[in-house]
Amino acid sequence: PEGIDYTPLAQALNGSVIKLANGTNVYVNPFDLNINNKDEGGDPVKVKADFVETICNIAIGGKYGLSPAEKSIIDICVERIYEPYIKRLQNTHQTIDIENAPTFVDFYNELIGDPHVEAQHLALSLQRYVSGSLDIFSHTTNVQIDNRFTVYNLRDIGPGLKELGLQICLDNIWNKMIANSKKGKRTRLYCDEFHLLTQTEISAKYTQQIWRRARKWNGIPTGITQQVEDMMKTEEGRAIIGNSEFVMMLSMNAYGRAQMQQMYNLTDAEMEYITSSGSGHGLIYNGKDIIPFVDEFPKDTKL
Numbered sequence: 001p002e003g004i005d006y007t008p009l010a011q012a013l014n015g016s017v018i019k020l021a022n023g024t025n026v027y028v029n030p031f032d033l034n035i036n037n038k039d040e041g042g043d044p045v046k047v048k049a050d051f052v053e054t055i056c057n058i059a060i061g062g063k064y065g066l067s068p069a070e071k072s073i074i075d076i077c078v079e080r081i082y083e084p085y086i087k088r089l090q091n092t093h094q095t096i097d098i099e100n101a102p103t104f105v106d107f108y109n110e111l112i113g114d115p116h117v118e119a120q121h122l123a124l125s126l127q128r129y130v131s132g133s134l135d136i137f138s139h140t141t142n143v144q145i146d147n148r149f150t151v152y153n154l155r156d157i158g159p160g161l162k163e164l165g166l167q168i169c170l171d172n173i174w175n176k177m178i179a180n181s182k183k184g185k186r187t188r189l190y191c192d193e194f195h196l197l198t199q200t201e202i203s204a205k206y207t208q209q210i211w212r213r214a215r216k217w218n219g220i221p222t223g224i225t226q227q228v229e230d231m232m233k234t235e236e237g238r239a240i241i242g243n244s245e246f247v248m249m250l251s252m253n254a255y256g257r258a259q260m261q262q263m264y265n266l267t268d269a270e271m272e273y274i275t276s277s278g279s280g281h282g283l284i285y286n287g288k289d290i291i292p293f294v295d296e297f298p299k300d301t302k303l
Contacts, residue, residue: 027140
């Protein structure tokens with residue numbers, strides 16, 4: 001989300017940087033769908049409908065979220081726009097077709113054509129994401145994510161799109177993770193400023209789902225944050241930390257330390273490693289044990 005930390009690293013290691021912002025003509029389509037992305041019932045469109053509900057909730061849900069009627073309308077319209085796409089994949093024996101995937105425009109047009117009042121309300125609320133000032137997610141995906149080291153830079157996306165952009169980027173990476181898994185490849189996913197993904201219940205639930213399902217697709221997700229207290233404010237944030245098999249703790253504030261001490265039953269001696277400690281001091285939890293460490297990294301190397 002900040003952009004300044006990983007772009008130089010990607011450039012030094014011949015990686016690629018995807019910068020998402022208005023006016024860049026770089027697009028990621030939230031309606032891209034890999035049909036191998038199935039829930040327990042085996043329906044990839046149902047999984048996508050849940051995601052579309054998530055991004056609609058972020059975009060227009062407001063204080064009270066979407067109504068049951070609006071959620072039903074979303075399910076119906078998502079199913080309709082994917083019918084020709086699924087048939088095309090079956091005929092071509094593909095699992096994903098980015099060039100022919102539905103877009104926000106197709107979803108909007110389906111809402112406009114639905115006679116229910118709820119559909120018209122949804123369409124009006126989403127209009128600015130389709131043809132208005134926030135339309136960067138209404139186009140066919142045109143980014144290349146084949147580089148082994150790819151950075152999604154959201155620094156300049158604007159505050160009105162940051163949470164939505166984070167979720168859409170995660171979904172785009174999720175499709176890549178599934179494709180990699182089919183090739184026998186692991187995918188490492190690093191989310192910096194991770195607390196931003198747990199600020200709302202809707203966003204936190206989707207992120208928790210990724211943490212829960214990533215292992216199935218050879219995914220290794222890692223969250224990085226200095227705001228431990230923000231993570232611990234939500235049930236989903238606490239669950240993500242509690243279900244992580246590897247946790248590295250560095251120096252943190254008093255509230256964060258108290259939360260970690262309670263969660264991992266840290267001793268006073270162990271707490272010293274995360275209390276006003278120097279650079280490279282901390283604790284590692286490896287799923288079973290707490291390991292104090294001091295890492296005096298050499299300063300005379302390129303790294």
